[in-house]
Amino acid sequence: xxxxxxxxxLLYFAYIAVHAVLKxxxxxxxxxxxxVSLGPRDTVLEKSVTxxxxxRAQRNMEEALFFFLPLALLLIITNKADGMALTGxxxxxxxxxxxxxxxxxxVFAVRTLVWTGGVVGLVMMALRLTS
Numbered sequence: 608x609x610x611x612x613x614x615x616x617l618l619y620f621a622y623i624a625v626h627a628v629l630k631x632x633x634x635x636x637x638x639x640x641x642x643v644s645l646g647p648r649d650t651v652l653e654k655s656v657t658x659x660x661x662x663r664a665q666r667n668m669e670e671a672l673f674f675f676l677p678l679a680l681l682l683i684i685t686n687k688a689d690g691m692a693l694t695g696x697x698x699x700x701x702x703x704x705x706x707x708x709x710x711x712x713x714v715f716a717v718r719t720l721v722w723t724g725g726v727v728g729l730v731m732m733a734l735r736l737t738s
Contacts, residue, residue, distance in 0.1 A: 608688035612680075615675055615679075615700055618668070618703050618704055618707075622668045625661055626658070626665045629658040663710065664707050664710040667706070668703060668707075671699075671703060671729075674729050675699055675732075687736060689735075691735045692736070695728040695731025697728070698728030699728030699732070702722070702728060703725055705721045709721045
């Protein structure tokens with residue numbers, strides 16, 4: 608289970624990094640991006656659609672981690688991090704890895720299907736915790 612926690616945290620870092628890079632490199636307008644990134648960032652750049660999508664995906668990942676991390680830790684503490692719990696954690700991590708590109712590309716309904724897969728993984732973890 609600890610490996611899945613580490614993978615989820617690594618994915619969260621990737622979400623942050625992708626969003627930060629896109630925020631600076633794909634902004635609209637003729638701003639000096641180097642000056643903006645090195646300065647106090649008092650100037651708010653107009654974000655591209657892709658950057659906005661990445662920001663929403665990052666916030667969604669934060670919300671998902673709010674449920675995943677306590678469930679994973681409780682499963683470890685209660686010594687129930689096996690079978691269905693591990694499968695659920697794996698499904699969650701795979702779904703969250705697919706979520707950012709799915710959201711990024713904006714393909715109709717794919718993001719929702721991937722998000723649902725992550726929720727299924729969380730439910731599996733919760734069910735194992737209650738059994």
